[in-house]
Amino acid sequence: MLIGAHESIAGGFHRSIHRAVEDECEALQIFTGPPGRWEVPPVRPAAARAFHQVLKANGSIPVVAHAAYLINPAGPDPDLWVRSLTAFRDEYDRCSALGIGRLIIHPGSHRQTSAQDGIRRAAEMIQAVLEESTMGPEILLENTAGSGSAIGSSFVELAAIRELTGQADRVKFCFDTAHAFAAGYDLRDRKKVQATLKRIDSEAGLENVRCVHLNDSARELGSCVDRHERIGEGQIGKKGFGALVKQDVFSEIPGILETQPLPDGQGRYRPQIRFLKGLAGGRR
Numbered sequence: 001m002l003i004g005a006h007e008s009i010a011g012g013f014h015r016s017i018h019r020a021v022e023d024e025c026e027a028l029q030i031f032t033g034p035p036g037r038w039e040v041p042p043v044r045p046a047a048a049r050a051f052h053q054v055l056k057a058n059g060s061i062p063v064v065a066h067a068a069y070l071i072n073p074a075g076p077d078p079d080l081w082v083r084s085l086t087a088f089r090d091e092y093d094r095c096s097a098l099g100i101g102r103l104i105i106h107p108g109s110h111r112q113t114s115a116q117d118g119i120r121r122a123a124e125m126i127q128a129v130l131e132e133s134t135m136g137p138e139i140l141l142e143n144t145a146g147s148g149s150a151i152g153s154s155f156v157e158l159a160a161i162r163e164l165t166g167q168a169d170r171v172k173f174c175f176d177t178a179h180a181f182a183a184g185y186d187l188r189d190r191k192k193v194q195a196t197l198k199r200i201d202s203e204a205g206l207e208n209v210r211c212v213h214l215n216d217s218a219r220e221l222g223s224c225v226d227r228h229e230r231i232g233e234g235q236i237g238k239k240g241f242g243a244l245v246k247q248d249v250f251s252e253i254p255g256i257l258e259t260q261p262l263p264d265g266q267g268r269y270r271p272q273i274r275f276l277k278g279l280a281g282g283r284r
Contacts, residue, residue, distance in 0.1 A: 027254030074108035074118030123164030
């Protein structure tokens, strides 16, 4: 697994790469704009050039982007669905401008309609975005913790969305460990990790997992509560992550920390990244 973190783009997209290097990241995740805003300007050519130049100068580590939290592909409100579609199109365009090959999105909430309707609406939005361009990033559907009316707490539901898009070759998955644990996928030791990966494989195909979010869980197995904790300090624990980061099936994909970083000047993600690298076999 290529162990990295979600880094800030404050000061420019290229600054996220400098932060990743300081944190000893092997992979990087960013937002392409403020995650709580609907409208974000396009990427300026100068900003894209700076990002590409700094990325190349630092070994061209894999970069993934995470879509804004406001986007709700599964939502039933027609106006908000169209607004989400517009925001998602803009996310896709910003990723294309930056040369980012994978865009992660939450499938959203069906808002007390039905899971089946939410799955259909999410697939329609993804299909609409992909049909507008034959080039651009893969879309990675992220599994959820299962709270409220959110869809995607099982990989069965994610696989159903993927199939309905009619673009399965361009739609893959992001596996969030804290969300999975909250949804009932046990990851606390080697045997449980192996059983969970076997389950995911049967539900959606492990080969379709293109990114892992490495988050410990502050809440218990099956809680349906999304609360991230630093690695080894939550309910999953050291044994679980030690087994997960050694899995051959994930050897070449990004493993991204989304846990609470330390303040600037104290290493931010570096201690957790070093800890995970140690679990994976001691590389630096």
